[in-house]
Amino acid sequence: MADEAYYPGLEGVIAGETALSTIEDGLRYRGYSIEDLAREAQFPEVAYLLLYGELPTSEELADFQSILSESADLPGPVVDLLANLPVHAGAMDILRTGISACGHFDPQADEHDRQANINKAVRLLGQIPMLIAARYRTTRGLPPVTPTGELSFAANLLQLITGRQPDATAERAMDVSLTLYAEHEFNASTFTARVVTSTGSDLYSAVTAAVGALKGPLHGGANERVMAVLEEVATPDNAEGWVRRALSSKRRIMGFGHRVYKTGDPRADILRSYCRELAERRGDTDLEEIADTIERVVRDEKGLPPNLDWPSARLYHYLGLEVELYTPLFVASRVVGWAAHVIEQSESNRLIRPRSRYTGPAPRNIVPLPERE
Ligand SMILES: CC(C)(COP(=O)(O)OP(=O)(O)OC[C@H]1O[C@@H](n2cnc3c(N)ncnc32)[C@H](O)[C@@H]1OP(=O)(O)O)[C@@H](O)C(=O)NCCC(=O)NCCS
The missing domain is CATH 1.10.230.10 (Cytochrome P450-Terp, domain 2)
Known part of the structure; x- marks a missing residue:
């Protein structure tokens, strides 16, 4: 290609458009500064903002939270699967498998319209804390904790894992970290989710692939x-x-x-x-x-x-959390950003298919098999 533009690692390349977040003037989600969101809003409000486009009213938030707690149950076969995967498997690998497995039980798994994608995103947002906690507690011989639906998202997440209700400072710290991890324009895992979506594939495939990308030590790991x-x-x-x-x-x-x-x-x-x-x-x-x-x-x-x-x-x-939980906790929040990008990509889709610069051998002829040395 004579006029080729090549930027290793796509550094500096604008690879698409998004209305979800910008890093141009500090970090903003849909126009709100991350400082204001961390100070004034709780993570479920931020999740709602990213998925629906606006901050919720009190009524909308209450509905959103009750749908979130109703969707938290894991299908029985997924719980059994998690318990039977090798003990040495890493928590991110288990979470990737668990998310993928949840897709098999979602009646809307292959529906791609906006509402179906929001429904799936909310289900995953409710289920991911359960997946993280189920595996963590089973491998330590601890009994599962049943969510009560009365705690905030952050407090519930901590209680599901540790078995203890956090105090207000711990709850707030966890909530802010979830807000800060929720979205970050075209980072590697989000871009992965958008590439998968651009082929016409489904939200579970996009999120599963994104977990794989996030696991790496140069990213969420x-x-x-x-x-x-x-x-x-x-x-x-x-x-x-x-x-x-x-x-x-x-x-x-x-x-x-x-x-x-x-x-x-x-x-x-x-x-x-x-x-x-x-x-x-x-x-x-x-x-x-x-x-x-x-x-x-x-x-x-x-x-x-x-x-x-x-x-x-x-x-x-x-907060008393073991190291192997840190990147899965990133997933518990970033799933919102991924899902919002899946929705955005599918509503304005063009297959993401860049070119590569060829560095292999010059054209050559095949030597028939018997004559090869
Ligand atoms: C995130 C990261 C991959 C971005 O890197 P990048 O834009 O590709 O930048 P490069 O890897 O080209 O690094 C540029 C220079 O900074 C150095 N550098 C970058 N991150 C560094 C780090 N964490 N520690 C020491 N040196 C670092 C590189 O060695 C390189 O130095 P050189 O020019 O003397 O060779 C990189 O900073 C990194 O590996 N950080 C550690 C992992 C991490 O914290 N990831 C989470 C990101 S949110």
């Missing part, structure tokens, strides 16, 4: 690796030496850098204050001191700011 970094550093005294050694050996520090935020990820700034509050409440701010030192050095040495996964790992740790 980073939040789990951040905790490994903090554990490796162990004490505030070690932080400066550790990070200088890591950078001089060209090690990639998980939770830093971003393809599109080069000066700072606004979501990380919001979550940092919640981390500090939770740490002070525990009376142990060591992880905050470690994180502050690493942030300072990575900024000074590489000019790289932290991304959302940097504080979210500490936040989930303070």
